[in-house]
Amino acid sequence: MTTRAYSARLGDISDAQFQQALDRLDLGELVGATAVPFGLFGQNVFLTTSRGEFIFRGAQHGDWQFAKEVFFARLLAERTAAPVAWPQWLETSPEIFGWPYIVAPRLPGQPLADPAVIAGLSADDRWQIAWAQGETLAALQALTWAAAGDFDLATGDIVPFEGGHIGHLVREVRKLVADADGSGSLTPEDRAWIEGVLHQAALVRDSGPAVYLHNDFSLNNVLAQRHDGAWAITGVVDLMTSTFGGGEADLCRQAANYLDQDPALTSALIGAYRGAGGGGPDAQSRAPLYVVYERLLLWEYFTRPPERAGWTAGKTFSGWARRNVERLTALL
Structure with missing residues (x-):
């Protein structure tokens, strides 16, 4: 044995x-x-x-x-x-x-979480995968729910968020700010900038149906395969963070990652998502909250003591995240 x-x-x-x-x-x-x-x-x-x-x-x-x-x-x-x-x-x-x-x-395809797989991709491969990701996200969001909410183990069902998805994210951002303050990773300027985003978010309401959100929709959680010269997403994995809410929120992580690599990939991702029917009206009014929440999730996690991730060294949260908010809001 x-x-x-x-x-x-x-x-x-x-x-x-x-x-x-x-x-x-x-x-x-x-x-x-x-x-x-x-x-x-x-x-x-x-x-x-x-x-x-x-x-x-x-x-x-x-x-x-x-x-x-x-x-x-x-x-x-x-x-x-x-x-x-x-x-x-x-x-x-x-x-x-x-x-x-x-x-x-086991799903078919190569794990895009593998750096060796990514390193072997051409520029055209990466563009095709970004496009396929956008189409796949729209396909995921064909799953809708009556209201934004999360899974509850006691009932085995979805429990709506108080105040909808916007209200939920505002509360989550405030929790993350409190946690980040505990590790000293936010400056007074960071907090003032975040408060400004939250103030504007308070004036916005959820729009359209609540759709499926993976909440970590990135290369780390998809498989891809090339067939007859074209790439397709063949698997979406790790559904632990799934909820229902505003569709564009799920674009933010991968779109921000692509901005750091090649903005053309961000455009491909969003263009394919829109072309496949993803997203709702007036996304720009909700985008700053979506992006701040997603970026703050990463910032709070990777600035926890005792070992702060190397990529955060010498940065402030607002200095790091502001460009993502501005660029993604414009693109959406």
Whole structure:
């Protein structure tokens, strides 16, 4: 019996444990198991069996996370043409591993979280992938809900945000400001600039239907494949942060990342998204709040002590994020 540590999060797992899980689902005999080297949390293992290729996701205290991921994966599979893994088999019993887990079919394509994959792309490849991302985001957002909200484990349903998506984001920004203040990573000028954005946001209302939001829609969470010379997104993964809200909010992370690399990629992403029917009216009035929230999420996380990320050195939040707010607001 082979036992190995697949990650710090998962610890030691034996082949016999994986086989027990596979037997419960009638997914064949285990041929091999390989740790997935991407992702912050070390939750994933690729399983090859006599029945095919699968991904195993496990985590201590994963009850809420996995119930939420399965909830959104089911909706996306049933109501959209977006490429998500389905079916997903959720086991909440700790009998085999000591914690809950999911098994799902492995999606095709190359992980764009892999720096080696990105390094091998030509300029035209990158443009095609940016365009495909925009189309995929619009496909995801074919999933709509009656009101902006988030998954609630107790009810197994979506609970609306008080004050809608705008009200929710204003509260979240204030929480992030308080957390960032605790680590001393905001200047008085940063706080004044953020307050100005929040003041303007208070005058804005949600517009259009609440649509699906991944909330970390970036290269790190998509798979892509080239067929007959054209790239397509073949998988969207890690649905833990999913909610419903204003569609353009999900453009912000990847659009800002592309601005730092090549603004033409940002234009491709947004153009494809719009061309495929994504987004609603008057996006410019909501864009500053969307961008500040997304940028502040990253800033607060990567400026936490004791080790501040190197890319934040010598920067202030407003100095770093203001350009993104101005450029993306203009593009939207």
